[in-house]
Amino acid sequence: MGVLEEKKETVRKVVTTKEGPNLKGTMIAVMLLGGFIVLSWFSVYWLYMVRL
Amino acid sequence: MHMHKLERLWLMIGSGALILFLLVIGVNAFAMGHTPPSDSEILDPTQVDLTAPFDDPGLKKIGENEYELVLVAQAFTFQSNDEIKIPEGATVHFKVTSKDVVHGFQIPKTNVNMMITPGHINTITHTFDEAGQFLILCNEYCGVGHQAMGVPLEVIK
16 A cells, blocks of 8 residues: 655654752751750750859 | 752751860860769679778868768668768769669759769769758669658858
C-alpha cells in the first residue's frame, strides 16, 4: 500500500527553572529556636558563675 | 559545593555557637579549674569505717583558710564527728562516701551538687565567700528517711 511515512516530530522542550523551596520561614523559626538555646545556655552559665 | 545561602548561614551560626560554648567551658575547666566533681578514687564500701579518712569523719584545717570536710553518707544522715563551722572566705574540700546506697549531696545557693556513690570517694571544692547558715541536703532518693536527710553547715564571720 502506501509507504508508511515516518513522521518525525520535533518536540521542543520548554525548559523552565524550578524555584527552590522558600526557606525564609524555616530560617526564622530555626533562628528563634537557636536564640532560645543560646539564651538558656548563658542564663545557666550566669547562675553557675554567680554561685561560685 | 553548592548549597542554599540560608543553609550556609545556618551552618555557620550553629557551629559558631557550638564552638563558643565549648571554648567557654574549656577555658573554665582547664585554665580556671572549674571542673565537675570527682569520683575517681575507689574504696571498699564494706570497709568504710576502717578506711582513712572515713574512720574519723569531720572537719580538719589543712591550711590558711583551707579545710577538709570528710563525711560519711548513710541512711539518713551525713556523719561527722565535728560541728560544721567554717570561717567566712574559707575553702572547703569535701570528701564523701556512702556506706549503703547512692545519695545526693547539695548545698543550695552554691555549685556544690554531686552524687555520693558507694565504692567511690566523691570530692568537690567550694569557697564560702559569704557568712550564713547553709544546709547539706541529700537530693537523691535513698529510702524512707530521704526527705529528712540533711546536716547544717555554718559559715561564720
